[in-house]
Amino acid sequence: MKKVYGYIKRKTMLYKTGVEYGDYTMNHVQGCSHGCNYPCYAFMMKKRFGQIKTYDEWIKPYLVSNTIELLKKEIPKLKDKIKSVQLCFSTDPFMYGYDEVEKISLDAIRELNKNGIKCVVLTKGILPEELGSLSKENEYGITLVSLNEGFRNKMEPNTSTYEERISSLKFLHDLGYKTWVSIEPYPTPNIIDQDLIEILNKIDFVDKIIFGRLNYNKIVSEYKDFKSFYNQEANKTIEFCKKNNILVHIKDGTIRG
Numbered sequence: 001m002k003k004v005y006g007y008i009k010r011k012t013m014l015y016k017t018g019v020e021y022g023d024y025t026m027n028h029v030q031g032c033s034h035g036c037n038y039p040c041y042a043f044m045m046k047k048r049f050g051q052i053k054t055y056d057e058w059i060k061p062y063l064v065s066n067t068i069e070l071l072k073k074e075i076p077k078l079k080d081k082i083k084s085v086q087l088c089f090s091t092d093p094f095m096y097g098y099d100e101v102e103k104i105s106l107d108a109i110r111e112l113n114k115n116g117i118k119c120v121v122l123t124k125g126i127l128p129e130e131l132g133s134l135s136k137e138n139e140y141g142i143t144l145v146s147l148n149e150g151f152r153n154k155m156e157p158n159t160s161t162y163e164e165r166i167s168s169l170k171f172l173h174d175l176g177y178k179t180w181v182s183i184e185p186y187p188t189p190n191i192i193d194q195d196l197i198e199i200l201n202k203i204d205f206v207d208k209i210i211f212g213r214l215n216y217n218k219i220v221s222e223y224k225d226f227k228s229f230y231n232q233e234a235n236k237t238i239e240f241c242k243k244n245n246i247l248v249h250i251k252d253g254t255i256r257g
């Protein structure tokens with residue numbers, strides 16, 4: 001098991017997200033050991049605003065030690081406004097191999113659930129089995145953009161394997177939880193040539209799929225048919241979801257005329 005690099009304190013925890021499918025969110029870790037090379041939007045933003053200087057700094061996670069204290073203070077004020085809290089948009093709540101991050105994420109979800117607030121989880125790590133004893137309202141998700149481990153090692157170097165991720169999701173689905181998959185950022189064929197249907201077939205048990213294109217990466221625009229490629233893959237996802245009775249959301253800007 002790995003140790004976080006340190007502890008920091010924050011002044012606030014819960015905030016409303018501007019992301020198109022989110023409500024409230026919380027980010028109780030600074031940085032993310034997963035170190036995705038798509039690149040990671042959260043890393044780019046932290047770098048732009050001078051909070052993080054280098055990639056090496058970004059992959060050293062610092063835990064917000066007063067997370068639960070802040071939640072206890074903020075929940076009573078916000079609970080009537082909150083429909084759900086997503087963990088997380090700027091870090092990963094189940095950072096692979098980091099017990100301390102897992103523990104504080106579970107404690108945070110318990111605290112929110114105790115106050116009748118549903119949690120929506122998204123990870124590139126493993127969803128812990130303990131999630132199966134928390135509120136049945138919670139929704140659990142993984143990111144899955146490929147099944148190729150060579151690609152994963154290059155693009156998401158410190159994450160869990162795809163198999164581990166999928167089976168932890170299936171475990172929670174079998175317990176009766178709503179599950180979802182974010183297929184985002186989906187790579188173009190000049191990055192990896194793969195069959196989207198093969199990926200979709202692996203996750204045909206989920207309740208919702210979100211599909212989105214890869215942004216902020218010039219390799220995409222080097223693929224001359226990238227617009228029609230994304231239109232075609234988005235339509236495949238829509239068709240697949242229709243056939244399998246799965247809710248689908250195509251991220252803005254993925255389908256273009």
Ligand code: SF4
Pocket residue numbers: 032033034035036040041042043089090091092124
């Ligand atoms: S898991 Fe998410 S937050 Fe962490 S590096 Fe990857 S994209 Fe960024």
